Amino acid sequence: MRLPPLPAGPPPGPRARGHRAADEPAGAQPERGWRPVSRRAVVTGIGVLAPGSVGREGFWDQLSAGRTATRRITLFDPAPFRSQVAAEVDFDPVASGLTPQQIRRMDRAAQFAVVCAREALEDSGAELSALPPERIAVSIGSAVGCTMGLEEEYVTLSDGGKHWLVDSTYGVPHLYGYMVPSTLAVEVAHAVGAEGPVALVSTGCTSGLDSIGHGVQLIEEGSADVVLAGATDAPLSPITAACFDAIRATTSNNADPEHASRPFDRDRDGFVLAEGSAVLVLEEKSAAEARGAKIYGEFVGFAGRSNAFHMTGLKAEGREMAEAIRVALDQAKLDPTAVGYINAHGSGTKQNDRHETAAFKRSLGDHAYHVPVSSIKSMVGHSLGAIGSIEVAACALALDRQVVPPTANLKNPDAECDLDYVPVTARDHAMDVVLSVGSGFGGFQSAMVLARPGAVPYERS
Known part of the structure; x- marks a missing residue:
């Protein structure tokens, strides 16, 4: 079957100072993905847990100083694997304010997301209690869900992989939650009291962009006034290392971890696996301005x-x-x-x-x-x-x-x-x-x- 050609789109029209003219022909714009928007989404809060730092300001200090966070893996014994280095988060759930019950219930990825959501809300100064809870939404991205919790439970239930048939009674009560990636978004919703749209976006390595894009759309279409949008992954486990070893996508520079991640360099030999999370507070622009919020940027x-x-x-x-x-x-x-x-x-x-x-x-x-x-x-x-x-x-x-x-x-x-x-x-x-x-x-x-x-x-x- 012959597919129709892609639409050519509208004529370019006049431009000035890098912006399209306001009167540019609009007849073909819907074919190019443009849609009219009257509500605009802005960032008013940022929460980050990244390798080499904890928190938003530590993250920025690390980036602006050009410091790398790669080291030999400590979360498990990497000796059997081709790639033995990763970028780990030095994360203490107790110091980060999680309760023993939360720590027991939540996979590491969920813990990351909840801590980041709290930091982002504090940064934004948004009073969620002043909003109807159904106007608060959550959009979280993740590529591999609760990988660490699932692998740990499989190892326990199967006695280190010795048994094909396992006794489910040895599993933790929250094993079902590990099986369902949407648990990550639900935990954030519980933490902030969100009763509006709640979604888990899983599109591989673009999940973190796509989840924020979804959150922006919720603001623009009027489905929510505040969205906690971001992503989380804690994939540093033997199964993940084995999978990327198999396709030789990760670096084998185990002797010099600090210099193992070398994008655009002729001597690069693969990426450095990592973990982390970031959650942003997205708000409708006029409402954020009315309350005097600091606005980091607008999604356009x-x-x-x-x-x-x-x-x-x-x-x-x-x-x-x-x-x-x-x-x-x-x-x-x-x-x-x-x-x-x-x-x-x-x-x-x-x-x-x-x-x-x-x-x-x-x-x-x-x-x-x-x-x-x-x-x-x-x-x-x-x-x-x-x-x-x-x-x-x-x-x-x-x-x-x-x-x-x-x-x-x-x-x-x-x-x-x-x-x-x-x-x-x-x-x-x-x-x-x-x-x-x-x-x-x-x-x-x-x-x-x-x-x-x-x-x-x-x-x-």
Whole structure:
């Protein structure tokens, strides 16, 4: 069957200062993913648990200093595995305010998400008790759910894998919750008293971007006034190490963990597995302004695409990521030249780094050579579904501080990655608009555009 050609989209129309003209022809816009919006979603609170730091400010200090957090794995014995290093979170659930009952009930990933939600709410100053609970929503992303809890229980029930038939009575009472990934979102909803829409978004390594995109849509469509949106993953367990060893996706640089994550460097040899979480408080812009909230940034565009190609493979030309970027910018009515910083997926595999470089050139044209790009995975590793939200948190803080975090360990750039991949040291940089992208197994490609408050002078309505 011959598929119809993709729509060409509207004529470009006049542009000024990087923004699409307000009177640009609108006839074909719905085909390009644009939709009228009268409610606008902003970030008013940030909570982060990342390797090498605990909390939002520690996270930013680490990024701005260019410190890496990779070390030999301590959460289990990594000796049998090809890749024996990871980026772990030094997390103390008791010090983080969780009760013994919560610690017993919740998988490590759920504990991360609840602690981050609390920090984000405190940062925002939002009084949720003043809102009807049905106007509070939760959108949490995760690639692998309660991996650690499930593996620990299987090991116990099967006596270390000796028995195919297991006695379920040896399982913890909350084993069912580990089996259902939506438990992660439910725990956050319980913690904040949210009775509005509650969802778990699982789209592999783009889960953290897609969950925030879903939360933004809930604000824009009027389904919620406040959304706790983010992602969490705690995948550091033997089963995860074995899976990534099998496809040789993770680094084998066990002798020098600090320099193992090297996105865009010619000597890279795979990504560094990690864990972590970030949760943002999203609010409707006018309501946030009315209560005098600090606004880190406004979400002005989001799009996702799939390559329909291969479970783990990427096409070299980067067309699908480029298309997601193009649609996100079109939704924002922004010209590519408006982008002041790109937070790259930057996993540290040759396939991804070259694919991304091609996508930026395809979507941004000549401007791709003039915009700073970096990968924070060089410092905090790749926490699968959580990393997209951690990266959006980094983008919001970069906008707020007007600083581009570096790509640590980038000493010998790959000749095919010839853009301005900010190496080693953070850079002071004036920016109004940042672009964050993600690429995930299954062919998922996502792009999100975040703008400094007041920087985009149009009304999307």
